[in-house]
Amino acid sequence: MEPTDTLLNFENVWKIYQMGEVEVPALQGIDVKIKKGDFVAIIGASGSGKSTMMNLIGCLDVPSKGRIFLKGQDISQLSESDLATFRGKTIGFIFQQYNLIPTMSAFENVMLPLEFQEENDSIASKRTREILEFIGLSDKMHYLPSQLSGGQQQRVSIARCLVTDPEIILADEPTGALDSVTGENILKMLEKLWREKDKTIIMVTHDLNLAKYANTTIELKDGEIIRIQDG
Amino acid sequence: MKLSKCLKHALNMMIHSKLRSWLTIIGIVIGVSSVIAIVSIGEGMEQSLNAQIDDLGGDILTITPGFSRSGDKHFRYLPTLSTQATDDETVLDRSDIQALKGIPDIDLIDTQIRGNVDVSYRGETGSLSLTGVDQKVWSKITTEDIRDGRMLDSADQNVILIGASLADNYFDQTLGINKVINIEGSSFRIVGIMDDQSTNVIMPIQMAYQVLDDKEKDIYDSIVVKIRDEENLDVVVEKIEYKLMITRHVTESDRDFTVTSNVQIMEMRSEMMSSVSLFLTAIAAVSLLVGVVGITNTMFTSVLEKTKEIGIMKAIGARNRDILTIFLFNAGLIGLVGGIIGVILGIFISEALPYLMGDLTLASGGTIVSLNVVILALSISVLVGMFAGVIPAYQGSKLKPVDALRYE
Numbered sequence: 001m002e003p004t005d006t007l008l009n010f011e012n013v014w015k016i017y018q019m020g021e022v023e024v025p026a027l028q029g030i031d032v033k034i035k036k037g038d039f040v041a042i043i044g045a046s047g048s049g050k051s052t053m054m055n056l057i058g059c060l061d062v063p064s065k066g067r068i069f070l071k072g073q074d075i076s077q078l079s080e081s082d083l084a085t086f087r088g089k090t091i092g093f094i095f096q097q098y099n100l101i102p103t104m105s106a107f108e109n110v111m112l113p114l115e116f117q118e119e120n121d122s123i124a125s126k127r128t129r130e131i132l133e134f135i136g137l138s139d140k141m142h143y144l145p146s147q148l149s150g151g152q153q154q155r156v157s158i159a160r161c162l163v164t165d166p167e168i169i170l171a172d173e174p175t176g177a178l179d180s181v182t183g184e185n186i187l188k189m190l191e192k193l194w195r196e197k198d199k200t201i202i203m204v205t206h207d208l209n210l211a212k213y214a215n216t217t218i219e220l221k222d223g224e225i226i227r228i229q230d231g
Numbered sequence: 232m233k234l235s236k237c238l239k240h241a242l243n244m245m246i247h248s249k250l251r252s253w254l255t256i257i258g259i260v261i262g263v264s265s266v267i268a269i270v271s272i273g274e275g276m277e278q279s280l281n282a283q284i285d286d287l288g289g290d291i292l293t294i295t296p297g298f299s300r301s302g303d304k305h306f307r308y309l310p311t312l313s314t315q316a317t318d319d320e321t322v323l324d325r326s327d328i329q330a331l332k333g334i335p336d337i338d339l340i341d342t343q344i345r346g347n348v349d350v351s352y353r354g355e356t357g358s359l360s361l362t363g364v365d366q367k368v369w370s371k372i373t374t375e376d377i378r379d380g381r382m383l384d385s386a387d388q389n390v391i392l393i394g395a396s397l398a399d400n401y402f403d404q405t406l407g408i409n410k411v412i413n414i415e416g417s418s419f420r421i422v423g424i425m426d427d428q429s430t431n432v433i434m435p436i437q438m439a440y441q442v443l444d445d446k447e448k449d450i451y452d453s454i455v456v457k458i459r460d461e462e463n464l465d466v467v468v469e470k471i472e473y474k475l476m477i478t479r480h481v482t483e484s485d486r487d488f489t490v491t492s493n494v495q496i497m498e499m500r501s502e503m504m505s506s507v508s509l510f511l512t513a514i515a516a517v518s519l520l521v522g523v524v525g526i527t528n529t530m531f532t533s534v535l536e537k538t539k540e541i542g543i544m545k546a547i548g549a550r551n552r553d554i555l556t557i558f559l560f561n562a563g564l565i566g567l568v569g570g571i572i573g574v575i576l577g578i579f580i581s582e583a584l585p586y587l588m589g590d591l592t593l594a595s596g597g598t599i600v601s602l603n604v605v606i607l608a609l610s611i612s613v614l615v616g617m618f619a620g621v622i623p624a625y626q627g628s629k630l631k632p633v634d635a636l637r638y639e
């Protein structure tokens with residue numbers, strides 16, 4: 001494996017939660033490399049550490065021990081504001097509960113990441129419109145999240161994730177709140193992004209059927225990787 | 232995020248904020264309206280004082296019966312209070328006039344009596360204050376200007392001058408020149424309207440003796456004199472006091488009359504003004520403090536309610552600074568709204584105040600709400616809001632993204 005190919009590198013990463021007196025080790029010495037252009041599914045039982053790992057990949061949290069390199073950059077070396085900017089430009093999140101801002105329309109929600117990047121207004125709204133069109137929601141642009149169905153909300157959140165053209169898409173149970181048909185459609189959309197737009201996708205899922213869309217599967221158990229399967 | 236965008240999001244946040252959070256702006260509202268009232272009265276006051284001092288003021292002295300030894304000089308300056316407090320022996324009469332005529336520094340001498348009378352006009356009645364003046368002299372001494380009509384004339388009998396408020400809005404119908412009104416059963420014709428805000432009635436003293444039947448002829452409530460040279464004011468005051476003490480057979484210790492200059496009256500007014508201002512300033516300070524606490528409380532609640540949104544924003548690239556700015560702007564906007572309501576209320580208060588204060592004429596110059604005051608008040612309220620928002624906003628901005636996202 002060429003080192004330049006490596007997008008994400010975990011070196012002996014530990015995450016230990018302190019629960020009063022008790023220490024809960026959620027991740028125990030994770031070593032893994034994820035290549036650019038991979039579609040990774042992280043699977044495992046509830047409480048095995050999947051979300052914890054996603055939070056670390058997304059720079060939303062810091063490891064208790066070990067180092068994480070993203071695009072060759074040790075993320076513990078970045079300042080808060082640089083990390084936020086880096087996260088905004090490099091990573092797109094899709095959450096199980098969509099996590100749209102309830103007081104903003106679909107359009108405003110999708111445009112928000114560009115506003116944090118101080119993109120100029122006309123470019124930002126043009127891009128937002130294109131993405132909403134791509135996602136098939138141009139007719140619902142000015143709806144509030146509460147006026148959209150679950151699947152539509154998830155598409156808005158995918159649009160929000162894509163608007164910054166991130167290299168990595170992180171999806172923690174993106175279909176967890178959707179029925180199986182809608183879930184399947186969301187997955188097809190992710191697969192299309194992976195194939196046509198060359199995105200790196202890391203997805204947590206319970207559903208082994210959905211894991212089949214990925215080209216690599218990482219299985220966690222009690223905070224440790226017990227299996228990595230390619231293809 | 233650009234500041235304009237932060238402002239947009241802060242505004243959006245404010246529009247969607249809950250009604251109860253608006254109650255916390257009351258402190259700001261009261262504070263700002265007090266500020267507006269203080270400053271506008273102050274400015275009105277200053278203008279009217281300046282106008283009066285410029286006009287004449289300085290060469291007029293008023294002699295009243297009674298003398299306060301309480302040490303509280305405010306009482307000395309309130310002639311009507313002293314008059315009521317005096318018994319039969321301490322009155323001003325012709326012998327005092329004679330004594331004053333012997334002082335060459337005095338140019339003119341006006342005698343006045345004062346009382347409340349029932350006035351009626353076309354079926355409406357009211358109780359108003361009446362002043363009887365020596366009309367030949369009064370027109371030369373008075374600080375009043377005539378808005379319509381003319382001054383009193385030496386030949387005048389059943390005629391009166393009235394204040395502008397009485398003319399314009401005391402009765403349902405406005406009173407104009409040559410209208411006849413009834414005072415204690417006698418008819419009087421209006422010959423002039425004064426350019427002031429009062430409801431006073433001025434008439435020749437001889438007529439006033441007839442109208443005010445508890446007044447004894449040739450006994451005066453006050454004597455107003457005009458001196459020849461304003462520069463000598465203090466010397467003339469001493470001369471008058473010396474002479475009257477001799478003719479009234481009193482000494483410094485049992486003195487029974489008071490000499491007041493217009494300058495002193497104005498000083499008293501501005502003293503009373505400053506105590507009113509002080510009071511309002513205290514209200515303003517306390518309410519702004521209450522405002523700070525209220526907005527701080529609102530902001531803490533709001534940060535808590537928006538914890539999840541803070542997490543989302545951080546996940547999609549918001550820096551701590553962006554979150555801080557949005558919440559600070561939100562707090563500032565809350566302050567601004569409080570300020571705007573406060574300014575409106577403050578303008579109402581300062582419009583109403585001259586009427587509330589009535590004849591004390593503390594705010595006889597009216598009140599002046601200048602653009603500067605409004606801008607000042609609004610800036611104060613925005614700053615107060617932001618100040619109140621600092622700690623909650625800082626706390627919100629420091630939330631760890633993963634913890635914030637987990638919050639439900």
Ligand SMILES: Nc1ncnc2c1ncn2[C@@H]1O[C@H](COP(=O)(O)OP(=O)(O)OP(=O)(O)O)[C@@H](O)[C@H]1O
Pocket residue numbers: 017018019024025026044045046047048049050051052053
């Ligand atoms: N903030 C926290 N404080 C304490 N313990 C935590 C915290 N977050 C996670 N844990 C613990 O860490 C372990 C891993 O949790 P994690 O959320 O990563 O599991 P998961 O694999 O995502 O589970 P699920 O499939 O149910 O979402 C669990 O035992 C959990 O109790």
Ligand SMILES: [Mg+2]
Pocket residue numbers: 050051052
């Ligand atoms: Mg999870």
